[in-house]
Amino acid sequence: xxxxxxxxxxxxxxxxxxxxxxxxxxxxxxxxxxxxxxxxxxxxxxxxxxxxxxxxxxxxxxxxxxxxxxxxxxxxxxxxxxxxxxxxxxxxxxxxxxxxxxxxxxxxxxxxxxxxxxxxxxxxxxxxxxxxxxxxxxxxxxxxxxxxxxxxxxxxxxxxxxxxxxxxxxxxxxxxxxxxxxxxxxxxxxxxxxxxxxxxxxxxxxxxxxxxxxxxxxxxxxxxxxxxxxxxxxxxxxxxxxxxxxxxxxxxxxxxxxxxxxxxxxxxxxxxxxxxxxxxxxxxxxxxxxxxxxxxxxxxxxxxxxxxxxxxxxxxxxxxxxxxxxxxxxxxxxxxxxxxxxxxxxxxxxxxxxxxxxxxxxxxxxxxxxxxxxxxxxxxxxxxxxxxxxxxxxxx
Numbered sequence: 001x002x003x004x005x006x007x008x009x010x011x012x013x014x015x016x017x018x019x020x021x022x023x024x025x026x027x028x029x030x031x032x033x034x035x036x037x038x039x040x041x042x043x044x045x046x047x048x049x050x051x052x053x054x055x056x057x058x059x060x061x062x063x064x065x066x067x068x069x070x071x072x073x074x075x076x077x078x079x080x081x082x083x084x085x086x087x088x089x090x091x092x093x094x095x096x097x098x099x100x101x102x103x104x105x106x107x108x109x110x111x112x113x114x115x116x117x118x119x120x121x122x123x124x125x126x127x128x129x130x131x132x133x134x135x136x137x138x139x140x141x142x143x144x145x146x147x148x149x150x151x152x153x154x155x156x157x158x159x160x161x162x163x164x165x166x167x168x169x170x171x172x173x174x175x176x177x178x179x180x181x182x183x184x185x186x187x188x189x190x191x192x193x194x195x196x197x198x199x200x201x202x203x204x205x206x207x208x209x210x211x212x213x214x215x216x217x218x219x220x221x222x223x224x225x226x227x228x229x230x231x232x233x234x235x236x237x238x239x240x241x242x243x244x245x246x247x248x249x250x251x252x253x254x255x256x257x258x259x260x261x262x263x264x265x266x267x268x269x270x271x272x273x274x275x276x277x278x279x280x281x282x283x284x285x286x287x288x289x290x291x292x293x294x295x296x297x298x299x300x301x302x303x304x305x306x307x308x309x310x311x312x313x314x315x316x317x318x319x320x321x322x323x324x325x326x327x328x329x330x331x332x333x334x335x336x337x338x339x340x341x342x343x344x345x346x347x348x349x350x351x352x353x354x355x356x357x358x359x360x361x362x363x364x365x366x367x368x369x370x371x372x373x374x375x376x377x378x379x380x381x382x383x384x385x386x387x388x389x390x391x392x393x394x395x396x
Contacts, residue, residue, distance in 0.1 A: 001030055002063040002085065004037045004055040011041035011051075022062055033066055035059040049123075056084040064089060071373040072139070073097040074365075080105035080127065083134040096139035096376040098368055102167075104148060105131050107278045132156070139372035142365065145304040147281030165364045166356040169288050184227075184265035188249050194223040195334050197298060198266035200259055201286055203232030208274035212300060213238055214323035217245040221330040226270075227251060229262065264293050267341065268315070268333055273301040275320040280304065290315075291352035296336075296344035298329055314348030 005023065006014040013019050023034035037055035040047035067073055067089035075086045077099045086097035103109075106127040110120065135141060135157050142165050143149045149162045190196050197216075203209060209228065216226045228238070229251040242248040254262070263269060269290035273279040280303025287305050290297045297315030299306045306317035318329040333341070354360065 001032045002059055002066055003032060003034055004059070005034050005039065007037070007039035007041065007051075009041055011039050013039050033063060035062045052079045052081040056081040059085040060088045064092065067095050068093040070095060072369050072376070074369060075099050075138075076102065077105075077134075078102035078108075080131050080134065083138075087134060087137055090137050094376065096372045097137075098372050099134065099138045099141045100165075101141060101143050101148065101152070104151060104278065104281070139376065140368050142368060145281055145283040146307075147304045151281050163364065163368055165361045165368075166283060167285055167288060168356055168358040168361045169285070169292055171358060184262055188225065188227065190225045191223065194225055195267040195330075196225050196227060196265075197268045197270050197330065198227045198229065198263060199270040199272060200229045200263055200289075203228065203230055203235040203238055205234060206274050206276075206279070207232075207234075207272050208300075208321050209234065209238055209272055210241065211321045211323045211326055212270065212272055213242050213245075213248060215326035215330060216248050217242070218323065218327045220327040221334070222247070224330050224334050225249065227262075227266065229253070229259065260289075260293075263289065264295065266295065269293055269295045269297050271297060271299045271301060271305055271309075273305065273320060275302065283308070288352060288356050291348040291356070294345040294349045296333065296341050297348060298326075298333060300326055300329075308351065309348070312347050312351045314344050314351060 005017050005019050005021075007019070017023065017034070019039050020036045022036065023032075025032050025034070035055060035058040037058060038047070038050040040051040042048070063085045067085060073086045073089065073095060075083050075097050077083055078101075080103075083097070083099060086095070089095040090097060106124050109127075110124055132155070135152065135155075138161070140163065141152065141157060141161055142163050143152065144165065144167050146164055149159075149164055152162060153159055184190075185192060185194075185196055188196075199207075199209070199212065201207065212226070215221055216224070225247045227249045231253050235250070239250055242250075251262070253259075269286070271284060271286045271290060273282065273284065279301060283304050287297070287299070287308065291309075291314060297309045299309045299315060299317045300320050301317070302320065309315045310317050316329045316332055318325040336344075
């Protein structure tokens with residue numbers, strides 16, 4: 001694995017590492033080669049670009065030996081600049097690479113207000129040229145949602161060059177969901193016969209949680225309760241906004257295992273995204289978590305996240321930033337029988353297991369990588385009888 005000096009998520013270099021030194025180590029039996037970078041994950045656009053660019057350049061220099069020796073490289077493409085060392089290896093050694101696109105650039109960084117003004121427009125154009133070149137040079141492109149595949153196809157990527165592989169959960173998070181635990185309802189003072197909705201995750205602008213709060217301050221959602229677990233820049237303001245309702249509860253972040261236990265203690269899992277075009281082609285991991293929990297989902301979003309849930313009968317959807325629509329969806333779920341809610345959860349679990357689980361995704365990824373390596377070998381010297389081995393290129 002070719003990656004960077006660890007500095008995520010705070011931007012501070014982890015203990016035992018230095019930002020401007022190379023490092024080779026073995027983790028879980030995998031050889032890891034770390035190349036230097038400028039550490040930063042703050043709000044400064046310049047420092048973030050230095051972070052992305054410094055690793056792309058240093059790994060293009062120090063990572064060529066491993067990229068030359070591999071049959072195929074898998075590029076974890078977020079940021080998009082992570083493709084640069086693989087593009088260099090493609091030019092120098094004809095090493096094929098497969099892009100795993102997690103975020104569509106330049107859309108994702110500009111949708112968040114990362115860059116603006118004249119410099120932002122120039123940066124947008126430069127990044128767009130780079131990304132299109134990375135798509136063109138790639139042997140294949142893997143995306144994480146149907147909408148993302150459609151978006152790239154509209155931008156000129158051939159359909160036969162695109163494969164959808166959903167992100168999966170770690171195996172310890174996708175086991176058989178636990179039985180209902182009434183402790184959470186008792187601790188919050190929620191009546192046993194009232195539905196408990198849970199949102200777990202970041203409390204930021206991208207989640208647009210204001211409308212969800214407003215819906216639960218409406219009498220139309222009685223007697224349902226809402227729990228918001230996590231943290232984020234908007235949390236303090238959201239707490240203040242929710243003061244008018246005794247049916248809204250906030251919980252601090254907890255370790256992952258505890259968060260998973262609390263999620264299955266709720267009756268309905270909530271996914272919320274802002275009403276942005278980019279989010280319509282996004283499949284947030286909360287969807288997979290909700291489906292794997294065996295609980296019905298309320299998806300407050302447009303596009304892929306809503307389609308996979310409503311299309312499978314695993315829950316209901318509501319328009320984002322629309323408190324009235326959200327309140328109607330909550331009331332609909334509250335009026336649904338326990339038997340039907342249970343069936344919704346089972347259908348969601350089946351969707352996760354059949355389309356998104358690790359075994360399914362890993363099998364598809366192996367096929368993509370082996371085909372890319374086989375086609376490259378055939379183009380050079382005919383197909384030898386051996387199994388492809390590969391490396392992973394990513395920035396962390």
